[in-house]
Amino acid sequence: MEPPVPLALAQAVPRLPRGTRGTWWYEPKFDGHRAALFRTAETVRLQARSGRDITSPWMDIALAGMALRAGTVLDGEAVIWREGKLDFAAVQARAASGIDRSRALAARLPASYAVWDVLAHPDYGDVRARRYTDRRQLLLDLLAEIGPPIQAVPATGDYETALVWYDALRAQGIEGIVCKRAASVYRAGRIWQKVRHAETSEAVVVGYTGAAAQPRTLAVQLADGRTVLTQRLPAALARDAAAYLTATSPGPPAATTAGDTYTTTTADLVIEVLEGTTRHQVVTATRVR
Known part of the structure; x- marks a missing residue:
């Protein structure tokens, strides 16, 4: 499996879905930079x-990934912890840095890789067609001998535990809970659900100003039906948006x-x-979802 690979996404919902025990699985939603990791030969x-x-900006994670077996492809989040709490501002600074600055930032605040899925396994090849619970076990087996900074995110099939996580982990910077059906395969698109703390919301991009390769602002449609322009995009967010616009x-x-x-x-x-x-007529964009 070679990059780039289309990644699975989550659709925002107002509450945790609930079925019989084990129908749904729940994972804490880490606040970082989405990253798929490819361990080649x-x-x-x-x-x-x-x-x-x-x-380049996440070279400390790449170096740690050399401990994985060749043929492994993982999906997760690059995160940075500061004083026991996730620091998204530090993540943004790292993502926007060149080689020299990212190396200096990594020396002060090293990154961690919170992994929630495996797309390819060194023994079984592409495993995206397997059910979530099977992939979860393969992931745990792969990471059994791999320590920090690469670790599997916690997961539970218990609804009540997920509710406790939703409330208790917020102080550590956890954004909410991602919900996945036990029998679901891995595919591109919004196949998961997420319940997030209501400090931010999501908006559909319907246009942009400037060039597609270097957008200045984005035109977004809000939940109330209005279409507005964002404030000027920071460099890292403009690059992420440009990949879709172009x-x-x-x-x-x-x-x-x-x-x-x-x-x-x-x-x-x-x-x-x-x-x-x-x-207001102008909104502040924080990241691509």
Whole structure:
């Protein structure tokens, strides 16, 4: 399996789904930078959700990944802990850094790789067609002899435990809970569900200003039906968005609710926006979802 590989995503829902015990599995949602890890015969490569190679800023994770067996492909989140709490600002700084700066940042705040799935196994090849619970066991077996900074995320098939996690882990920077059907295969698209603490919300991207390869702002449709422009995008977020915008042809111009002109897009792109800004005509984008 070679990068880039389309990754599975989660759809936001208002509450945890519940079935008979073991029907659903629940994992804490870590606040970091999505990354698939490819252990080849010679090296390790990391891929962002957009498909972009992000090995350079996360070289400490790549080096740790050399302990994995060749032929392993994992899906997870690059995270940074500071004083016992996840630090997303540190993640953003690392993701936007060049080689020299990322090396200096890693020396001060090393990254960890929180793994939740295995896409390819050195003994069985592509395992995406296997059910979640089977892949989970393969993941635990693969990581049994691998210590920090590469670790499997906790998971439970118990609804009540997931509720406790949702409340108790928030103080550590855990965003919420990701919910996965026990029998589900791994495929691209929003196949999982997630329940998040309500500090942010999600918005569908319908267009952009500037060039697709270097968007200045994004036009997003909010839950109340309004279309607004985000504030100017930081460099790292602009690069992530550009990977999606350049994959489709630009559409005709359109206007926001306030009358601002933008170029439309059919890209399958959802971003996170700060909850407190959506009542205004301009919103703050924080990351690609």
